[in-house]
Amino acid sequence: MPQVTIDGNVHEFEPGQKVLQLSLDAGTEIPHFCYHPSLSVPANCRQCLVKAGTPLFDRETKEPVLDENGEQKINYFPKLMPSCALDVTEGMxxxxxxxxxxxAEAQADNLEIMLANHPLDCPICDQAGQCPLQIQAYKYGPEGSRFEFEKVHKPKRVQLGPNVVLDAERCINCTRCTRFTAEITETHQLTIINRGDKNHPMTAPGEVFDDAYSMCTTDICPVGALTEDYFRFQARVWEMAKTPTVSDFGGIGINVDVWTKNNQVMRITPRENLDVNEYWMPDAARLVFSTYNENRASGPRLNGAPTTWDVAAREAGELLKAAGSNVLFLGSATATVEDNEMLMRLASAVGAEAPRFIDRRGSQEGDDWLVSSDPAPNTAGCLRLGMAPVDPALLAGAVASADLVYILQDDPVAAGLLTEADLAGTPVVLHTTHTTQQTPATVELPITMSVETVGTYVNETGRAQLLRPAKMVRAMNRSLLMALGTGQSRNDRVGTPFDRWHDEDNKVDCLPGWATIPQIAKALGHDLAVKSPAALMKEIAQRPAFAGATHGAMATLGVPLETADAPQLSA
Structure with a gap:
C-alpha cells in the first residue's frame, strides 16, 4: 500500500483519503472546526493547516533529487495547506x-482572529466544558487577546424553530449547520446571511427551522451558537453522567448517549454508529427524555393498594397456580430479549401457550431513514425468540376464555386492542412502567425502562444491541450496579444521602423482568433464577437466531445477526 509520513511516523493509506481524516484515524490530533466526516469539505475555518510536501524528482531523468545527506528532498507547498481538503499522495x-x-503559530494566529469578536460567554454558555473552540483555544490558542475594542454585536436568543435557539455572536461561520440541512436532510432551511464579520446562519424570511432533525445541528455546532431549546441552562456537562446505550424510539435502534443528573434524564444525544444511525437522530427521539422521569409506576400494588415485592410476587404466584395452564401471556416488543425470554420460560413452566406480543409495525409513518414505521424497539427480538404477533380480532375472545392474563410491559387497552370491560372479572398481572397505563391490574409490578436496565434489543435490520442503565432504581442488584459503573465514573452516579446531588425520590421502585419473573416462579415452586442477564443472554446466543449475541460481543456497537433463517420482519 502507498505510504505517507506524518510527523515522522509512516502510515499506509487508501487512495482518496484526506490528510486530516487519516491523521485522526491514526491518533494524531489536528485542530479543526468546519470539517465533519459526513459533510462536504469547505476548508473555510483554516484551523487544520499543515505543512506538506511531496518527494522531489528531476524533471528530465525522473530520478529522485537527494540532499547533502543522501536523502530525497521534499518539495513543500509554498503555503500551509488545509489538511481537511488535502489528498494524501505516495511519499507525501x-x-x-x-x-x-x-x-503551531499559524493555528494560534487563526484562533486569535476567531476569538477577536467572539463573546466571553463561557461562564453562561451551555457548550462550556464540551466546546471544541474552548478546548482548542486552551490547547493551541494564544495566551490572551490583543483585541481591546468593542466586539461586533449580532442577534442573540433567536428562536430559529421549535427546538433550536441561535446566538449569532458565538458563530464562527463553520457552515456545518447549513451543510447539514443542504446535504443530509436536504431541507435547505438554513443559510448564511450578511457579509464579513456580520454574517451568521438564518432561515429565510418567514420560514421556521422545523426540520425533523433540526437538533442535529446543535450536535455538530463547534461552539455554543446553536443550542437545544429544551436543554438550555438545565445542567453543566460536568454535572452529568453520560451513558452509551440504545434508544427505545422505534425499530431502528438508534445509538445514543443518555445524560443524567440527580438520577434524572436531562438530555439524549446521538452516539456514532456508522452501521445504524451514523452521527444523527431525529428530534422526536430526544424529546422522549421526560418519559423516563415523569408519571413512573413506583412500587408494587395489589388491587390498587401499595404492597411489598414479596407479597406481590407471592400473590402473582397464587393467581398463576389457580389458573393452571389457562393463562394468556402477552410479551412485549418494548421489553428486552432477556425479559421476554424469562416470560416464555414462565409460560412453559406452568404449561401455558407460548406468549404472543402486540405487533405495532405500520402503526406510524416512517421517513425511510431514522424514524421507523414501527414504534417498538424490539419487534425483531420477539420474532427471533419465537413469539408470534397477537391477532387483534381474537384477543378479546382469548381474554374471555383465560383464567388469568399476564402482561409484560405493554398496555393493550391504550393500544385499542382491549377495553376495560373485556378484562372485567379476569385477574391481571401487569409489569408496567407508568401510572398513566390504562390496563387495570390485580397485581401491578413496576418494571424498568430501557435507561434503567441491562438487556438486548434487536433492530429491524437484525442487529443485536446492548442496553446499559443510565439511571439507578431503588432496589439495585449486582448486575445493574456493575453495568452502571457505580463508584467508577462521575459524581452523579454514586449519590448517597449526604451528597447534594442525591435525591431518593428520583429513584423509581421498579425491577427488570429478568429479576421479578424468577421471583414469581419461585412462589410456584419453579426455579427460573439466572446468575445475571449476561449469563441469560449467553444461553440465548447459543441459538442460531441469536448466534454470537453475547453482552461482551455486542459491546457498544452491536452484533449483526444471521438473517438466512430469521423470521420475516416485513409488516
Whole structure:
C-alpha cells in the first residue's frame, strides 16, 4: 500500500483519503472546526493547516533529487495547506503543529482572529466544558487577546424553530449547520446571511427551522451558537453522567448517549454508529427524555393498594397456580430479549401457550431513514425468540376464555386492542412502567425502562444491541450496579444521602423482568433464577437466531445477526 509520513511516523493509506481524516484515524490530533466526516469539505475555518510536501524528482531523468545527506528532498507547498481538503499522495511528508513551529503559530494566529469578536460567554454558555473552540483555544490558542475594542454585536436568543435557539455572536461561520440541512436532510432551511464579520446562519424570511432533525445541528455546532431549546441552562456537562446505550424510539435502534443528573434524564444525544444511525437522530427521539422521569409506576400494588415485592410476587404466584395452564401471556416488543425470554420460560413452566406480543409495525409513518414505521424497539427480538404477533380480532375472545392474563410491559387497552370491560372479572398481572397505563391490574409490578436496565434489543435490520442503565432504581442488584459503573465514573452516579446531588425520590421502585419473573416462579415452586442477564443472554446466543449475541460481543456497537433463517420482519 502507498505510504505517507506524518510527523515522522509512516502510515499506509487508501487512495482518496484526506490528510486530516487519516491523521485522526491514526491518533494524531489536528485542530479543526468546519470539517465533519459526513459533510462536504469547505476548508473555510483554516484551523487544520499543515505543512506538506511531496518527494522531489528531476524533471528530465525522473530520478529522485537527494540532499547533502543522501536523502530525497521534499518539495513543500509554498503555503500551509488545509489538511481537511488535502489528498494524501505516495511519499507525501506532513508536519502538524506537533512537529512544526510554523504550523503551531499559524493555528494560534487563526484562533486569535476567531476569538477577536467572539463573546466571553463561557461562564453562561451551555457548550462550556464540551466546546471544541474552548478546548482548542486552551490547547493551541494564544495566551490572551490583543483585541481591546468593542466586539461586533449580532442577534442573540433567536428562536430559529421549535427546538433550536441561535446566538449569532458565538458563530464562527463553520457552515456545518447549513451543510447539514443542504446535504443530509436536504431541507435547505438554513443559510448564511450578511457579509464579513456580520454574517451568521438564518432561515429565510418567514420560514421556521422545523426540520425533523433540526437538533442535529446543535450536535455538530463547534461552539455554543446553536443550542437545544429544551436543554438550555438545565445542567453543566460536568454535572452529568453520560451513558452509551440504545434508544427505545422505534425499530431502528438508534445509538445514543443518555445524560443524567440527580438520577434524572436531562438530555439524549446521538452516539456514532456508522452501521445504524451514523452521527444523527431525529428530534422526536430526544424529546422522549421526560418519559423516563415523569408519571413512573413506583412500587408494587395489589388491587390498587401499595404492597411489598414479596407479597406481590407471592400473590402473582397464587393467581398463576389457580389458573393452571389457562393463562394468556402477552410479551412485549418494548421489553428486552432477556425479559421476554424469562416470560416464555414462565409460560412453559406452568404449561401455558407460548406468549404472543402486540405487533405495532405500520402503526406510524416512517421517513425511510431514522424514524421507523414501527414504534417498538424490539419487534425483531420477539420474532427471533419465537413469539408470534397477537391477532387483534381474537384477543378479546382469548381474554374471555383465560383464567388469568399476564402482561409484560405493554398496555393493550391504550393500544385499542382491549377495553376495560373485556378484562372485567379476569385477574391481571401487569409489569408496567407508568401510572398513566390504562390496563387495570390485580397485581401491578413496576418494571424498568430501557435507561434503567441491562438487556438486548434487536433492530429491524437484525442487529443485536446492548442496553446499559443510565439511571439507578431503588432496589439495585449486582448486575445493574456493575453495568452502571457505580463508584467508577462521575459524581452523579454514586449519590448517597449526604451528597447534594442525591435525591431518593428520583429513584423509581421498579425491577427488570429478568429479576421479578424468577421471583414469581419461585412462589410456584419453579426455579427460573439466572446468575445475571449476561449469563441469560449467553444461553440465548447459543441459538442460531441469536448466534454470537453475547453482552461482551455486542459491546457498544452491536452484533449483526444471521438473517438466512430469521423470521420475516416485513409488516
Amino acid at each position: 511528508v506532513v508536519h502538524t503543529q506537533l512537529s512544526s513551529t510554523e504550523v
